[in-house]
Amino acid sequence: MEYDVVVIGGGSGGLVVASAAAQLHAKVALVEKDRLGGDCLWFGCVPSKSLLHAGRAAYEVRNGSRFGIYTDPPRIEFAEATRHVQQVIANIQPHDSPERFRSLGVEVIFGEGKFSGRDTFAVNGRQLTARTFVVATGSRPALPPIPGLQAAGFLTNEQVFSLQECPQSLAVIGAGPIGCELGQALHRLGSQVTIISSRDRIMPKEEPEAADVVERQFVAEGIRIIHNARAESVEVAGNKKIVWVGGQKVVVDEILMSSGRVPNVHSLNLEAAGVEFYKTGIKVNQKLQTTNKQIYACGDVIGGYQFTHVAGYEAAVVVANALFLPVSKADYRVIPWATFTEPELARVGLTEEQARDRYGDKVCIVKQDFANVDRAQAEAATDGFAKYVLDPKGQILGAHLVGSSAGELIHEVILAMKNKLPITALSGYVHIYPTLSEINGKAALAFKKQGYAANKTLQNLLRGFFNFRRGKF
Ligand SMILES: Cc1cc2nc3c(=O)[nH]c(=O)nc-3n(C[C@H](O)[C@H](O)[C@H](O)COP(=O)(O)OP(=O)(O)OC[C@H]3O[C@@H](n4cnc5c(N)ncnc54)[C@H](O)[C@@H]3O)c2cc1C
Numbered sequence: 001m002e003y004d005v006v007v008i009g010g011g012s013g014g015l016v017v018a019s020a021a022a023q024l025h026a027k028v029a030l031v032e033k034d035r036l037g038g039d040c041l042w043f044g045c046v047p048s049k050s051l052l053h054a055g056r057a058a059y060e061v062r063n064g065s066r067f068g069i070y071t072d073p074p075r076i077e078f079a080e081a082t083r084h085v086q087q088v089i090a091n092i093q094p095h096d097s098p099e100r101f102r103s104l105g106v107e108v109i110f111g112e113g114k115f116s117g118r119d120t121f122a123v124n125g126r127q128l129t130a131r132t133f134v135v136a137t138g139s140r141p142a143l144p145p146i147p148g149l150q151a152a153g154f155l156t157n158e159q160v161f162s163l164q165e166c167p168q169s170l171a172v173i174g175a176g177p178i179g180c181e182l183g184q185a186l187h188r189l190g191s192q193v194t195i196i197s198s199r200d201r202i203m204p205k206e207e208p209e210a211a212d213v214v215e216r217q218f219v220a221e222g223i224r225i226i227h228n229a230r231a232e233s234v235e236v237a238g239n240k241k242i243v244w245v246g247g248q249k250v251v252v253d254e255i256l257m258s259s260g261r262v263p264n265v266h267s268l269n270l271e272a273a274g275v276e277f278y279k280t281g282i283k284v285n286q287k288l289q290t291t292n293k294q295i296y297a298c299g300d301v302i303g304g305y306q307f308t309h310v311a312g313y314e315a316a317v318v319v320a321n322a323l324f325l326p327v328s329k330a331d332y333r334v335i336p337w338a339t340f341t342e343p344e345l346a347r348v349g350l351t352e353e354q355a356r357d358r359y360g361d362k363v364c365i366v367k368q369d370f371a372n373v374d375r376a377q378a379e380a381a382t383d384g385f386a387k388y389v390l391d392p393k394g395q396i397l398g399a400h401l402v403g404s405s406a407g408e409l410i411h412e413v414i415l416a417m418k419n420k421l422p423i424t425a426l427s428g429y430v431h432i433y434p435t436l437s438e439i440n441g442k443a444a445l446a447f448k449k450q451g452y453a454a455n456k457t458l459q460n461l462l463r464g465f466f467n468f469r470r471g472k473f
């Protein structure tokens with residue numbers, strides 16, 4: 001065997017496998033068909049958060065009057081906003097550069113290859129043999145077969161970050177995290193945005209009342225949302241595009257497709273290697289082995305949680321199993337994520353409905369509004385709440401934070417949940433005043449108070465004790 005491991009796909013998952021394996025002194029080849037960095041760097045997390053930040057700046061300038069700061073309507077040079085986005089990519093890219101990986105000892109091979117057998121991958125006329133392979137080829141936008149869409153033309157996350165002009169009006173097809181993040185960013189940067197949601201709310205995978213808070217903000221900003229409808233067909237009329245949705249037409253300059261993802265499996269000739277896959281991704285066991293035990297897969301290509309941090313986590317499991325003994329199992333009990341709209345929405349664990357389905361009426365809910373947090377008042381960021389889904393002893397089954405910096409604030413909940421600490425642990429230390437993090441401590445206190453309010457015996461005992469101390473029997 002030429003290599004200990006051949007990694008196919010140089011994105012969030014593949015790069016972690018390649019660098020870790022090389023640093024452990026394994027012989028590693030990394031095959032990438034395009035550029036190292038993957039979706040996250042070029043078309044995903046990094047550019048979307050950078051564009052959202054530009055949008056937030058525009059929003060803050062427009063809405064400064066709440067703090068007594070008045071300006072004329074801001075002039076937005078969209079090309080400069082996307083230049084900021086491209087600059088951020090350029091700043092981060094060296095970390096994912098071929099030079100860096102070669103310096104770690106990885107053999108980086110550019111080319112689109114395919115399996116030619118159970119233990120051979122063919123690329124650029126070479127046959128790479130390895131003890132183990134890792135498929136980390138990611139995913140791409142799903143394009144539902146909407147009549148007229150291809151002919152009219154559309155944007156996906158692969159084009160939107162290099163636009164030089166902001167479309168005056170935009171139909172966003174799909175109200176998941178991509179549609180919501182990009183819809184809000186582009187609306188704030190000057191586009192009239194209509195989001196088409198196939199369900200009765202945006203972000204249908206989230207805790208409904210948390211998604212409602214984001215939706216209210218979208219509506220307040222002037223984003224139009226069409227519910228319970230799918231884009232059915234598209235027509236072109238002059239220089240406009242018409243999207244037909246539930247019998248009504250949405251006339252726009254541009255369309256953004258954000259209707260889910262499909263795994264990149266088809267060009268790999270997985271059949272030759274005995275690797276089975278479904279429509280949603282490659283079939284893996286808990287050790288992330290495919291149906292060919294020498295071939296592992298991680299990241300978006302296996303479906304499941306499609307996040308950079310999950311691809312990285314799965315990559316770590318794969319490194320341990322592929323290089324040493326295959327005994328590590330991926331554990332998805334505590335997987336957090338955040339959608340970086342304003343307000344942000346962060347989640348870990350079960351929704352209330354999922355918890356009730358599993359544990360019935362024993363589930364206990366604690367909720368704290370940001371309006372009760374002094375720092376949120378100071379920053380006029382009072383929309384939103386933190387909701388904790390608990391078992392009767394206070395063990396955290398899930399948490400949903402919607403509000404300012406929710407994606408940061410959830411981390412102490414993640415730590416507690418991962419270590420099986422009850423929510424009361426979050427009030428077992430001093431939070432700095434005034435910070436938004438106080439929301440977690442306040443929730444823990446609220447849970448303690450609920451327990452105290454229900455404990456009549458303890459209350460009677462205390463009443464008696466203090467009566468006794470005051471000499472009143
Ligand atoms: C707009 C957007 C915003 C997002 N924001 C976030 C976020 O804020 N936080 C978050 O956690 N996640 C976010 N994600 C998701 C995140 O980008 C993905 O989950 C992550 O990139 C998956 O990593 P991966 O390694 O599986 O795939 P990728 O990082 O996409 O890497 C796959 C690599 O494989 C290569 N490849 C494909 N086919 C082949 C082949 N046949 N041969 C060789 N190479 C091949 C590709 O060129 C690519 O470089 C976002 C995604 C999008 C689209």
Ligand SMILES: NC(=O)c1ccc[n+]([C@@H]2O[C@H](COP(=O)([O-])OP(=O)(O)OC[C@H]3O[C@@H](n4cnc5c(N)ncnc54)[C@H](O)[C@@H]3O)[C@@H](O)[C@H]2O)c1
Binds near residue numbers: 173174179260338
């Ligand atoms: N902040 C983050 O971490 C972040 C941000 C963006 C994306 N992501 C990742 O990328 C993945 C993909 O995001 P996404 O938003 O494309 O997918 P998604 O699957 O979450 O949402 C797509 C939505 O589009 C709807 N849809 C499909 N066809 C439609 C049609 N014809 N008309 C109207 N609606 C239609 C679907 O019903 C679905 O609700 C996410 O699941 C997430 O894992 C993460």
